[in-house]
Amino acid sequence: xxxxxxxxxxxxxxxxxxxxxxxxxxxxxxxxxxxxxxxxxxxxxxxxxxxxxxxxxxxxxxxxxxxxxxxxxxxxxxxxxxxxxxxxxxxxxxxxxxxxxxxxxxxxxxxxxxxxxxxxxxxxxxxxxxxxxxxxxxxxxxxxxxxxxxxxxxxxxxxxxxxxxxxxxxxxxxxxxxxxxxxxxxxxxxxxxxxxxxxxxxxxxxxxxxxxxxxxxxxxxxxxxxxxxxxxxxxxxxxxxxxxxxxxxxxxxxxxxxxxxxxxxxxxxxxxxxxxxxxxxxxxxxxxxxxxxxxxxxxxxxxxxxxxxxxxxxxxxxxxxxxxxxxxxxxxxxxxxxxxxxxxxxxxxxxxxxxxxxxxxxxxxxxxxxxxxxxxxxxxxxxxxxxxxxxxxxxxxxxxxxxxx
Numbered sequence: 008x009x010x011x012x013x014x015x016x017x018x019x020x021x022x023x024x025x026x027x028x029x030x031x032x033x034x035x036x037x038x039x040x041x042x043x044x045x046x047x048x049x050x051x052x053x054x055x056x057x058x059x060x061x062x063x064x065x066x067x068x069x070x071x072x073x074x075x076x077x078x079x080x081x082x083x084x085x086x087x088x089x090x091x092x093x094x095x096x097x098x099x100x101x102x103x104x105x106x107x108x109x110x111x112x113x114x115x116x117x118x119x120x121x122x123x124x125x126x127x128x129x130x131x132x133x134x135x136x137x138x139x140x141x142x143x144x145x146x147x148x149x150x151x152x153x154x155x156x157x158x159x160x161x162x163x164x165x166x167x168x169x170x171x172x173x174x175x176x177x178x179x180x181x182x183x184x185x186x187x188x189x190x191x192x193x194x195x196x197x198x199x200x201x202x203x204x205x206x207x208x209x210x211x212x213x214x215x216x217x218x219x220x221x222x223x224x225x226x227x228x229x230x231x232x233x234x235x236x237x238x239x240x241x242x243x244x245x246x247x248x249x250x251x252x253x254x255x256x257x258x259x260x261x262x263x264x265x266x267x268x269x270x271x272x273x274x275x276x277x278x279x280x281x282x283x284x285x286x287x288x289x290x291x292x293x294x295x296x297x298x299x300x301x302x303x304x305x306x307x308x309x310x311x312x313x314x315x316x317x318x319x320x321x322x323x324x325x326x327x328x329x330x331x332x333x334x335x336x337x338x339x340x341x342x343x344x345x346x347x348x349x350x351x352x353x354x355x356x357x358x359x360x361x362x363x364x365x366x367x368x369x370x371x372x373x374x375x376x377x378x379x380x381x382x383x384x385x386x387x388x389x390x391x392x393x394x395x396x397x398x399x400x401x402x403x404x405x406x407x408x409x410x411x412x
Contacts, residue, residue, distance in 0.1 A: 044242070044243075044244070044267060044268040044269060044270060044280075044281045044282070044283050044288055044291075045242045045280050045281065045282050045283070046225070046240035046241070046242060046282075046283050046284070046285045046287070046288070047224075047240075047282075047283075047284065047285035048224070049105060049242055049280065049282075050222040050223055050224045050225070050242045051105070051106075051214060051220040051221070051222045051242055052220060052221050052222065053145065053146045053218070053219070053220065053221075054066060054067050054145050054146075054219055054221060055146070055147055055148040056148075057221045062209070062221070062258065063221060065191075065193075065258075066211040066219065066221050067142075067143065067145055067219065068119075068142075068190045068191055069118055069119040069120075069190060069191065069192055069193040069251075070116065070117070070118055070119075070142075070211045070212065070219055070250075070251065071116075071117045071118070071119065071125060071140040071141055071142045071144075071161075072089075072112075072113035072114075072115075072116065072117075072140070072141045072142075072144045072213045072219075073113065073114050073115035073116065073117055073127065073131055073132060073138040073139070073140060073141075073249065074089050074090070074112060074113055074114060074138060074139055074141045074144075075114055075137070075138055076136060076137065076138060076139055078090040078112055079139055079141075079160065081157065081160065084156060084157040085154065085156050085157070086154050086155070086156070087155045087156060087157065087159070087160055088155075089112050089141060089144065089155065090110070090112030091110070091112075092110065092111055092112060093107065093108050093109060093110060093111060094106055094107050094108070094109055094110075094111040094215055094216070094217055095107040095108065095277075096111075097111045097112075097215075097216060098111070098215055098216075098271070098278060099277055099278055100215075100271065100277060100278050100279070100280075101274060101277035101278065101279050102277070104279060104280060105280070106215075106217050106220075109146060109217050109218060110152065110217070110218065111215055111216035111217050111246075112144075112216055113141075113144060113213035113216045113217070113218075113246055114131070114138065114216065114246065115127060115128065115131035115132070115138070115213070115246065115248045115249045116131075116211075116212030116213045116246065116247055116248065116249040116250040116251070116264070117131070117140055117181075117249050117251075118193050118211075118249075118250075118251035118260060119187055119190055119192045119193060120180075120192050120193055120195050120260065120311065121192050121309055121311060122186040122187060122192065123164075123182055123183045123185065123186040123187065124167065124180060124181070124182055124183070124192075124309065124311075125140055125161075125180070125181045125183060126178070126179075126180055126181075126195075126249075126251070126260075126263060126296065126299060127178070127179050127181065127248075127249030127263065128177050128178060128179065128248045128249040128263055128264070128265045128294075129169055129170050129171030129172075129176075129177045129178050129179045130171050130173075130177055130248065130265070131179065131248050131249045132163065132179055132181065134163075135162065135163035135164065135165070135166075135181075136163075137163075138163070139160050139161065139162055140160070140161045140162075140163070140181075140183065141155060141159060141160050142155075142159040142160075142161075142187070142190065143155050143159045144213070144218050144219060145218045145219035146218045146219075152218065158188040158189070161183040161184060161185065161187060162183065162184040163181045163182075163183065163184070164181075164182045164183055164184045165181070165182045166179060166180070166181060166182075167180040167181065167182055167303045167306060167307050167309075168180040168299050168300075168302035168303040168306065169302075170298075170299075170302065173266075175235060176235050176236075176294060176298055177263070177265040177266070177294055178263055178265075178294050178298065178299035178302075179249075179299075180299050180300075180302070180303045193251060193253075193259075193260045194257075194258065194259045194260065195259060195260045195296055195300065195311060196254065196257070196259035196260060196261045196296060196297070197296070197297050197300055197311070197408055198297065198348075198407050198408050199234070199297050199301075199405060199406060199407055199408070200234075200350075200405075200407055201230045201234055201237070202227045202230070202237055202254070202261060203227065204226075204227050204228065204229060204230075205226050205227060206226060206227040206254060206255075206256075207223070207225070207226055207254070207255035207256060208223070208225045208226055208227065208239055208241060208252055208253065208254065208255055208261075209221065209222070209223045209225075209252070209253045209255045210222050210223075210225070210241045210242075210243055210247065210250050210251070210252050210253070210264060211250060211251060211253075212243070212246070212247040212249070212250030212251070212264065213246045213247065213250075214242075214243060214244035214245075214246050214247050215244045215245060215246045215270070216245075216246045217246065222241060222242040222243065223255060225239050225240050225241040225242065226239060226240065227239050228240060228286075228290050229290075231292070234295055235294065235295065235298060236262070236265070236292050236293055236294045236295060237262065237292075237293050237295065238289075238290035238291065238292060238293070239252070239290060239291050239293055240283075240285055240286070240290060240291070241264065241267075241291045241293075243264050243267060243291050244270050245270055247264050248264060248265060248266075249263060249264065249265075250263070250264040251263065251264075252264055252293045260296055261293075261295065261296055262293035262294055262295050262296050263293065263294045263296060263299065264291060264292075264293055265292050265293065265294050266291070266292045267289065267290065267291035267292060268281065268283060268288040268289045268290070268291070269281050269288075300312070301315075304337060309337070312337040313336070313337060313338050313342070313410070313411055313412075314334060314335065314336060314337065314342065314345055314383075314409045314410055314411035315334075315335050315337060315409055316332055316333065316334050316335070316347045316349075316406045316409040317332075317333050317335075317406065318330055318331070318332055318333070318349075318403065318404045318406060319331050319332075319333055319390075320403065323397075325397075326396060326397060327357065327394060327395060327396045327397060328354070328394065328395060328397065328402065328403075329392070329393065329394040329395075330392070330393065330404075331390035331391065331392050331393075332347055332349065332362070332374060332390070332391040332392075332393065332404070332406070333388045333389075333390055333391075334347060334383060334388060334389050334390075334391060334409065334411075335383070335387070335388040336383035336384065336385055336386065336387055336388070336411065337386070338385060339385050340385060341382055341383070341384055341385065342382065342383045342411040342412065343381055343382055343412070344376070344381060344411060344412055345375070345376060345381075345383065345409070345410065345411035345412075346373055346374065346375050346409070346410055346411070347373075347374040347375075347391070347406060347408070347409045348367070348371070348372070348373055348374070348406075348407040348408045348409075349371070349372050349373075349374055349404050349405065349406055349407060350370050350371055350372075350404065350405040350407055351370045351371075351372060351395060351404050352370055352399075352401050352402060352403070352404065352405055353370075353397065353398045353399030353400065353401045353402045354370075354395040354396060354397055354398055354399075354402040354403075354404070355395055355396045355398055356372070356393060356394075356395050357393075357394045357395055357396055358393065358394045359391070359392060359393040359394075360392040360393075361376075361377065361379075361380045361389070361390060361391055361392055362374050362375070362376065362377065362380070362391030362392065362393065363375045363376070363377055364393070371407075374391055376389075376391070383411070
């Protein structure tokens, strides 16, 4: 996928190759563009046409388009306009391609994860002045766009977490200039574990800048190194960068769509969607959401970060090790109850103190406080100590989740 600005970068490429992309004329040059792709059947659906209307309503609620600030006309705050280009005009797709006549004015996608916090790809936004977050950019059953008002458009106020790499992590968490009106944020999976291969997936976003599309019938193909990302066969395009990817079973946001295979292929004087077998091409890379959440929680407080936990190794020998699970209260109120779920991996618990370890099967444990270690003051941490014997090289515990109230 082309990086930086996603669809904006693609437009620059097309404009360099053809003077008439915005208003196509015969003989326009066709270029190969990089982005994402359709795997098997094209599963993109407008919200009104999606089979699960409850989920479609939720996707409309928490999904926002990133639109260049220069493309937004807010002269009438009750009827805001965002550009006037169709997909055919913007990317020179063939007129009989799906959605060719629909408007295509989004540059990237984002998901509301807290009342004033958006999650997207790092390459989608480099500074707060670049773009606006626009909700309700979708097509109704009549083929029209609903009115977009000032309650649907928000600006970036600050970055809470940011990382951008063309081959590795790529995420941004943005605080908005004000809380979003009348919308419920998406549920986020914060477990630090790999999704099993075959996990069913749904994605919602703005492929090629189109109004909101939902695509399912996809699954996890493989996991990348260090659990930074996974690879899936999602039907996604440039413009889907930053899209929320959801576990179809739990409906939790599990990742951020960031890069993939080639979007379109030349077909005479226009471009056609690149179609790969369901198990073909390179696949689409999805950054695990918890990578971005962990980064944010290290810097700021949020409902997503009420309790965080880390493991600090204090001593070790060839046969065993000891350390503390440090449980931190990131809120402004006292926490009176907490739990940490941990995988001891290639180690066997020998002893613990200031903590209760409850076996959950295999190497998994739930860690809770004894009566004297319940309370955690705002901004403070407590230690849950343990020692274990080593049964293999990957012996250090892995924190799976932390919660508290």
